[in-house]
Amino acid sequence: MIKLTDKTLTVLDTGDCPISALTEFYQLLLKAGADEIEMDWKTAQRLGDALIPERTVIALEHPVQLTPGCAKRVCHITDLMVEPRPVFEIQINDVREISQLARYAGYGKLRITGLSNLMSYDFQSVFQQLRKRLSIEPELCPIDEFGCAAAILTEWVMDGGSGVGTFAGIGGYAPLEEAVMALRLARRHKPRLDLSILPRLCELFTQLSGVAIPPHKAVIGSAVFDVESGIHVEGILKNASNYEPFSPELVGARRRIVIGKHSGIASLRCGLSALGCDVPEAKLPFLLEEVRREATRLSRALSDGEVLALAGKARDGT
Amino acid sequence: MNLQRAYIIDTTLRDGEQSPGCAFSSEQKLRIAQMLDRAGIYQIEAGMPAMSGDERQVIREIVANRARAKISVWSRMNPDDVRLAMECRPDMIHISAPVSYVHIYSKLRKNKTWLQKQLLDCIELAQSGGFAVTVGFEDASRADITFMSALAALMREEGVLRIQFSDTVGVMTPQRTYDCIRELILCGSPPVTFHGHNDLGMAAANSMAALRAGAFGIETTLLGLGVRAGNCDLETLVLAARRAYDLRPSPHDAQTLSRKAKNIFYTH
Numbered sequence: 098m099i100k101l102t103d104k105t106l107t108v109l110d111t112g113d114c115p116i117s118a119l120t121e122f123y124q125l126l127l128k129a130g131a132d133e134i135e136m137d138w139k140t141a142q143r144l145g146d147a148l149i150p151e152r153t154v155i156a157l158e159h160p161v162q163l164t165p166g167c168a169k170r171v172c173h174i175t176d177l178m179v180e181p182r183p184v185f186e187i188q189i190n191d192v193r194e195i196s197q198l199a200r201y202a203g204y205g206k207l208r209i210t211g212l213s214n215l216m217s218y219d220f221q222s223v224f225q226q227l228r229k230r231l232s233i234e235p236e237l238c239p240i241d242e243f244g245c246a247a248a249i250l251t252e253w254v255m256d257g258g259s260g261v262g263t264f265a266g267i268g269g270y271a272p273l274e275e276a277v278m279a280l281r282l283a284r285r286h287k288p289r290l291d292l293s294i295l296p297r298l299c300e301l302f303t304q305l306s307g308v309a310i311p312p313h314k315a316v317i318g319s320a321v322f323d324v325e326s327g328i329h330v331e332g333i334l335k336n337a338s339n340y341e342p343f344s345p346e347l348v349g350a351r352r353r354i355v356i357g358k359h360s361g362i363a364s365l366r367c368g369l370s371a372l373g374c375d376v377p378e379a380k381l382p383f384l385l386e387e388v389r390r391e392a393t394r395l396s397r398a399l400s401d402g403e404v405l406a407l408a409g410k411a412r413d414g415t
Numbered sequence: 416m417n418l419q420r421a422y423i424i425d426t427t428l429r430d431g432e433q434s435p436g437c438a439f440s441s442e443q444k445l446r447i448a449q450m451l452d453r454a455g456i457y458q459i460e461a462g463m464p465a466m467s468g469d470e471r472q473v474i475r476e477i478v479a480n481r482a483r484a485k486i487s488v489w490s491r492m493n494p495d496d497v498r499l500a501m502e503c504r505p506d507m508i509h510i511s512a513p514v515s516y517v518h519i520y521s522k523l524r525k526n527k528t529w530l531q532k533q534l535l536d537c538i539e540l541a542q543s544g545g546f547a548v549t550v551g552f553e554d555a556s557r558a559d560i561t562f563m564s565a566l567a568a569l570m571r572e573e574g575v576l577r578i579q580f581s582d583t584v585g586v587m588t589p590q591r592t593y594d595c596i597r598e599l600i601l602c603g604s605p606p607v608t609f610h611g612h613n614d615l616g617m618a619a620a621n622s623m624a625a626l627r628a629g630a631f632g633i634e635t636t637l638l639g640l641g642v643r644a645g646n647c648d649l650e651t652l653v654l655a656a657r658r659a660y661d662l663r664p665s666p667h668d669a670q671t672l673s674r675k676a677k678n679i680f681y682t683h
Contacts, residue, residue, distance in 0.1 A: 214655075214658065216589065216619075216620045216623040216624065216655060217623065217627075217655070217656070217658060217659040218659075219627070220589070220590075221590065243619065243651065243654055243655035244616075244618075244619040244620070244648070244651040244655060245617075245619055245620040245623065245655060247615065247616040247617060247620075248588065248589050248615075248616070248617040248619075248620030248621070249620070251588055251615075251617075252588065252589055252590055255588075255590075266616075272616055275615050275616035275617070278615055279588060279615045279617065282586055282615070283586075283588055283591075313434075313639075313643070313644050313645050314644065315585075315613050315614055315615060315616040315644040316614070316615070316616070316644075318644060320435065321614075321643045321644055322643070323435040323436070324435060324642070325433070325434075325435035325436065326433040326435075326642070328433075328491075329433070329642060332518075332522045335521055335522055335524075336517065336521040336522065338517055338521075338584075339517060339518060339521060339522045339554075340583070340584065340642075341584065341643075342584040342585055342586045342614045342615070342643075355435040355436060357435065357436060357437075357438055358432075358437075358438035359432070359433055359438075359466070389467065392438045393438050393439075393440055393469075394440075395438070396438050396439070396440065396443075397436050397438060398435060398436040398438070
């Protein structure tokens with residue numbers, strides 16, 4: 098069974114943020130595809146009645162720390178005398194270090210953090226080795242040192258394992274929203290999950306962390322569904338799936354046709370129509386040349402006002 | 416330890432520039448091409464000749480000024496576009512052939528028979544001018560692997576230099592990438608390159624899987640520039656692959672390229 102844990106709240110220091118924002122962020126994380134949310138005990142206490150203990154993992158500073166009501170716990174310090182034992186978190190940076198894992202075989206519950214270079218190897222064989230050496234099913238929390246963590250997490254989970262990541266990859270872990278979308282497309286995992294909450298989750302994330310989401314960030318970037326080039330716009334106008342992996346509405350985004358250097362006649366026509374501007378068909382090739390020249394001069398796409406100004410000139414023949 | 420040799424094909428000037436809002440001037444394109452060439456990039460995809468006369472002019476200048484890199488141009492599967500590509504006198508003409516059913520039937524509004532005939536006509540036209548031809552399987556990630564395998568074997572018979580597996584909408588995962596590239600190679604394809612998009616954040620990982628499957632090279636862009644969530648970022652790939660593959664540029668040069676690219680892309 099696929100199981101994902103979101104440890105965003107463990108990574109972020111939310112001590113000073115308003116409780117209302119923290120609570121809403123937590124509630125949206127629960128809806129964004131993770132099965133469990135990990136956080137420190139202080140954050141769990143701040144959430145009060147909003148906390149859902151059965152979907153909560155507490156990151157402990159020490160294995161003997163008490164967490165009444167929360168059974169699932171994880172700690173990077175081991176103490177075999179403590180019962181019930183928390184999940185023991187170990188760091189294995191390099192795949193070549195997995196030969197040392199056998200000593201943890203008897204521990205019971207294990208989380209492996211790291212393995213950032215796994216994609217240099219036959220990762221399916223490495224997965225088999227991990228299971229063989231440990232005789233248990235560890236959780237995997239890949240580090241995103243080489244931009245491969247979402248892929249490692251997704252492959253591990255599709256191979257039957259449990260995995261850990263964070264929203265937008267904060268803290269250098271696997272961006273969970275990428276794994277959630279990959280599982281949805283590849284395995285139809287949670288196909289009814291309402292991901293239109295993602296823009297609000299991004300807003301809250303930025304409020305809590307002070308980190309802005311890059312506009313082209315996979316799945317959640319605000320400009321991911323902008324489209325300019327003539328080939329792409331024409332293809333999308335015929336059938337959006339020609340050039341979109343999933344619909345913008347699925348992630349609460351919208352498609353925006355941008356007019357610029359790479360626009361074609363079809364995209365220009367569409368863009369003008371959206372602006373309520375009518376230019377005779379015969380004048381479109383001339384207007385397109387002007388658009389391309391101006392966008393190249395400015396080294397950017399044109400604003401609506403700039404497009405309308407050029408359209409007016411083209412229409413009036415000036 | 417002998418590392419497997421692999422090659423970078425940089426498409427910043429073609430697919431990277433398709434990123435909405437990106438509009439390089441001729442001077443910028445020449446500067447980027449020069450940077451890539453000096454850093455040891457194997458092949459630079461310099462642009463789309465069918466776009467405009469200005470584009471053809473700057474591509475001709477890139478061809479004239481390069482020191483070592485091979486220069487290719489991108490062409491739709493259309494004889495008029497191929498003729499414009501030939502005017503630029505590149506080392507290679509890359510002809511893009513949409514191979515998924517959704518692209519064949521709803522974008523081209525044609526069928527597989529038409530596709531194959533049109534592709535062969537375009538290849539013959541480019542080869543008649545003495546150009547090496549590479550063929551891109553556009554939207555390969557959603558295409559029928561049996562159809563692609565047969566087409567890839569045909570490409571070898573036609574003397575096509577390489578084929579490219581394009582994950583046009585960025586939906587591949589590493590194991591699937593490995594399996595597809597492996598199957599194409601085993602079915603007698605010419606050498607295969609991989610072009611990945613980052614819609615699921617997996618462009619670098621998929622590129623690594625393609626190399627492990629035996630791909631000849633990977634298409635990248637500077638800073639991962641490209642439509643939607645971008646293409647495979649050159650620096651990310653070079654750093655990820657450095658211990659398993661013999662790649663140019665070096666990690667240091669890739670980082671320098673990224674820094675210079677930031678100055679060009681974001682300083683107007």
